[in-house]
Amino acid sequence: MNLLILLAGGMMLIAAFFAVEAKKLLDSVIALSSLSLLSVFLFIIMRAPDVAITEASVGAGLTTAVLLITLFKMRGDDEE
Amino acid sequence: MRRVFAALISMLLVYMMVSFLAVLEPYGKADLSRRVSVHYLAKDVNEVEPVEWIKGKIQIPSERKIYGESNLEDGSANVVTSIVVNYRSFDTLGEVTVLLAAAIGIGLVLRGTKRMKYGRNPNFILRVSTGILLPLMLMFGAYVFVHGHLSPGGGFPGGTILAAAVLLLYLSNEEFSLKEKAAKFLEGSMGSLYVIVGLAGLLTGGAFLYNFLSNGRVGDLFSAGVVPIVYIVIGLKVGSELSGVISEIHREGE
Numbered sequence A: 001m002n003l004l005i006l007l008a009g010g011m012m013l014i015a016a017f018f019a020v021e022a023k024k025l026l027d028s029v030i031a032l033s034s035l036s037l038l039s040v041f042l043f044i045i046m047r048a049p050d051v052a053i054t055e056a057s058v059g060a061g062l063t064t065a066v067l068l069i070t071l072f073k074m075r076g077d078d079e080e
Numbered sequence B: 001m002r003r004v005f006a007a008l009i010s011m012l013l014v015y016m017m018v019s020f021l022a023v024l025e026p027y028g029k030a031d032l033s034r035r036v037s038v039h040y041l042a043k044d045v046n047e048v049e050p051v052e053w054i055k056g057k058i059q060i061p062s063e064r065k066i067y068g069e070s071n072l073e074d075g076s077a078n079v080v081t082s083i084v085v086n087y088r089s090f091d092t093l094g095e096v097t098v099l100l101a102a103a104i105g106i107g108l109v110l111r112g113t114k115r116m117k118y119g120r121n122p123n124f125i126l127r128v129s130t131g132i133l134l135p136l137m138l139m140f141g142a143y144v145f146v147h148g149h150l151s152p153g154g155g156f157p158g159g160t161i162l163a164a165a166v167l168l169l170y171l172s173n174e175e176f177s178l179k180e181k182a183a184k185f186l187e188g189s190m191g192s193l194y195v196i197v198g199l200a201g202l203l204t205g206g207a208f209l210y211n212f213l214s215n216g217r218v219g220d221l222f223s224a225g226v227v228p229i230v231y232i233v234i235g236l237k238v239g240s241e242l243s244g245v246i247s248e249i250h251r252e253g254e
Helices: A002-021 A025-045 A049-079 B002-023 B032-041 B050-055 B079-087 B089-109 B124-146 B155-172 B180-205 B227-249
Strands: none
Touching: A002 A025, A002 B002, A025 A049, A049 B155, A049 B227, B079 B089, B079 B227, B089 B180, B089 B227, B124 B155, B124 B227, B155 B227, B180 B227
């Protein structure tokens, strides 16, 4: 179990660095979403299911959607 | 370089899945629902063994008395909910107000009139799966906020799941547009209902948001006094608020 926590934490770090460093904004958004999902996993391991549900619905669900819609709108402005 | 990263991440994922499979119990033996509910009913996450509870070795504390008064956590199996809604209910009112202010700000900044179109037809899979998933999502959102005092969950995540269902409608149907007035009405009425519940507590118990209903038996759906009412109110309010935010983001200026 300890190894799993380390692994998830390491992957969260990788996702965070990737979100900052990625050239495409879309890649950053996807990396942020995977970061949220990994933190959901960590919350479940740490036995905080309430926080896990909130993180899954808000962090991985709605925030990603809002960021993606914003990205789409920005692209639309660029093309015009 | 990018391919190396991709290979690394996918190898890590595969390793995680394999090691996670070793942790899981074999199919059909996990008995997850009973385990979670027992942990919550006994108000203990770590020590209580479900088997011992089922055999009757450990009693669920039906009511805990401290200095002759009943405890605030009596009715709700989920202690987190009890802290959020009983001990810090005024704080929750403030959180809901913050969300309302954020929604109003988004509505003021993005004042569009036309619904944004993606310019391409949603494909068959998205359209059909929306029909299957949408009722399930709405039901699950309602379940999360109705069962907030029994199992993990509560008003905020439940409302967000409802809003995610509305987002799915927006993605799958180019013509769909939320009835803004109905959402605003639901939001406002639910927000005032929260204050009315608080004022009823003030009238009957002498304190704002006082728990004026009987606690009932731990584990029942109608237990924990006003907690289910407050969470249903918060869930509907947050759901309609975030749906309004999503519909506002989906609109374009004219």
